[in-house]
Amino acid sequence: MKRWWVPWTVAIGLGLVVAGSKYLVDARSKHSPPAIMVETPSNEEVLRLRSEVQALRGELRTVALGAQAAAKPQPTADAAPSPSVDAVEPPTEAEQAERSERYLAQVSRGFQNEIRDRTWSSLVTTEIQTHLADEDVKLTGVSVDCRSQSCRVEIPSVGSGDVAKGLPMLIHRLGITLPSAVGEQGKGADGNPTTVIYMFRGAAPAEAQ
């Protein structure tokens, strides 16, 4: 009798060897921390756990996509798109712009409703003005209004200095006193464009639902 099972056994054996070695190589490369971290064991542990979480996220996403595909009804001529599939799509540019606009309006309202703490306001205004004059900031014509939790800083886009260079450095220099900031484009009293920055002494406000 012809031994038909011999080549199959060899093929499966080879397949197992290739799949096993590939799995080992993948697992090693995924779980190896970068060379810069090998000196601190606690960092290694954190990186290993992060890699594992990332791998689990990937697997979860694969399972979720599979489940969605299985749950999706077969398309018919008048079938509406499945809401579960639409839910994972990223927002469009228009939706994102609307979201940002809503958030900025919320931040602006919050600032307007904030009471003024004279002591804190005076101290922080002085600190901001000091940094506005720093060699690597050098911004002029800037209006500063500090309340109790946040400050509104308005910088004219024209004639106030090198905003592209000075603004990020102003924010950075104030990073300990006012660690978070949100920016929007506005118009000054003269109709010229301005950059308005809301700076917070804690985290920036969470988006209202």
Place this chain on the structure above:
Amino acid sequence: MSKTKTGLMLFASFLGLAAVPSELDASPMIISAGTCNPFNAGQANDIDYVTNGVRTTAASNRDVICGLTRDAVAPPAFPSVSFGGRDFNGAHTLVSLYSYSSAGLFLGSNSGDYSGNFQGALSIQAAQAPASASFSLIVTLAANTMGNLLYIRMDQ
């Protein structure tokens, strides 16, 4: 075809599928801080690059800027950046994360101050981090090589 042969072929196919890596398993990007640049071009000679990061040899603190890589196809909904470094003799490292629109307008920022062997993380409000936004870090390095920024990790 016999049932045995069919079963064996299915088993072999399964093995082949198991060996294919999943492309959905997107990984975070980790870069060496050695890719950072002096924020002020005139101070380029004050910034010293080492294989595992960046520091300054100047007698006073210096700022570097680090551009961040972001997945353009599937950017994270809540962008987060983590980083690590090492400060000596009580030195501090100030780190600020920025988001800018594609038109170059400032959208948001978040800052933190670190010391010792540090690992930090900063994020931007999702409303101020649209898919088209770009991110960068400004880091103040302590004078006389007392502050080292080692790596930056952008979660995808």
